[in-house]
Amino acid sequence: MDSAGAGADDSRGAFSLDTIPSLSGGFSSFQREWETQVGEGFPLPTFSQATTGDFRVKGRAAKVRDVAITDVHGASAIRTAALGDVEDQVRMWVVRRGAWTLGGGSGGEHTVSAGQFLLRHVGRPSHFATAPHTTAKIVVLPAAMLRPLLGNRIVTGAADSAEVRLLVAHTNMIHATMADLGPAGVQAAHRAVIELAKAVARHRFDDKEPLLATALAQAAKELADSRLTDPSLSSRTLASELNVSVRTLQRAFAAGGESVTSYIRLRRLEEARLALTAQPGRLSVSELAAHWQFSDSSHFIRAFKSHYGQTPGDCARQARAQGD
Missing domain, CATH: 1.10.10.60 (Homeodomain-like)
Structure with missing residues (x-):
């Protein structure tokens, strides 16, 4: 959910959980998995009694060094109850359905609605609350690498922008391949997350950066998969959606030994x-x-x-x- 940063090492962990069918014990199961697989350096906030008593959530979480990635669909509402210690991290929320409200504090209240994202540096903990049936991705990033770029800015925009699509696709790929990642893979996955987060902060990405080729190809595949019955689907339409040239997209696919067509x-x-x-x-x-x-x-x-x-x-x- 909302969690704090971790030290920079080659550690990793992941879990998936579905407590929606459960009648009881859902929160305890989630908390146990989180603390075992992700928790060190990423402590959970204190949740409201209503949340812990009715915790119907389907989600997955992964830790790659000092980055944590959580995908959550909450059938029930989720709300914090108490604030923790001073934080120093960067967080990104990408909301696909429902709404995620970030409470008060020095930055004021912000609601991330369906189809939107928000990226900001977090210096002080603040409450958050979600509407029932909210689907979102939360990425926790090391402040040292992104704070100089962000400063005090709060970056918002559409979740289907090219750079957000790439970041989402890359984090989805991390979830899918976590069990097969060796130390070099963990390092590469981590570096790409940081570069893509910087691209979101700048509202643009370097389409010639070799590190991002895999993420670009994955984003194009996810987009293609959603439009397979569209007669206009082609390299050109995918490249246009992702704000790159057709040649750049073709090179990204070629790096994996295949073609868009x-x-x-x-x-x-x-x-x-x-x-x-x-x-x-x-x-x-x-x-x-x-x-x-x-x-x-x-x-x-x-x-x-x-x-x-x-x-x-x-x-x-x-x-x-x-x-x-």
């Missing part, structure tokens, strides 16, 4: 195959081809067979036979 085609084939196996016979081959933006049925069949070694019809028949 092949990624889009592969994901469309994967979704078409999922539809075929989940509900065989519901859609015809021509309907699937049109839905997933293949130029015609013949093109779709050739691409499908080339990738999966069987035609869409064979795939559907196999799925029906297995379901009988």
Whole structure:
């Protein structure tokens, strides 16, 4: 949730938890996981009795050296009850749904609404409260690396800006790959978070920075995944959304041994195959081809067979036979 900074080392930790179905003990489970996997240097605030008594939250948290990343969806409201010691850190809130209100203190009250982000240096602890059904990402960053850039500014804006998309994509990738990160991977992941946070503070990022190529490719993939049925989806539209040149985007994908076009085609084939196996016979081959933006049925069949070694019809028949 809202937590304090940690020392700069190669430590890491992560957990995921869903207390929404629980009738009791949800907060205790979260607190135990947090203190075990993330807690050292990142103490939790004191929460209100109403919060601890009705703590229905689905989330995940990760620590990479002196950075903490928390994704949370709170079915119940969350509210602090007491303030801790003096803090010296930078925090970023990215709210996708609901609202996150940062209380009083010297900086005044600020509400981060759905579709917005807020980045600021925190010198004194302050209360916070969320509306029920709030979905947000909170990133805690080392003040020493970002305070000179931020000063007393509070940086706000749209959560779908290019630099925020990159930061979000990179933190999502950290969650997904944490178990496989060695010391060098931890260091690279940490450095990229810091550089992307600086980009958010500047409202721009260096698209020629090699360190950010992986984050750029991941952001483009997440954006493409949300628009696979869009006939206008292309390298050009993705590059425009992410505020980079097509060549820069292509280089970012090439660094991972793939291309933008092949990624889009592969994901469309994967979704078409999922539809075929989940509900065989519901859609015809021509309907699937049109839905997933293949130029015609013949093109779709050739691409499908080339990738999966069987035609869409064979795939559907196999799925029906297995379901009988």
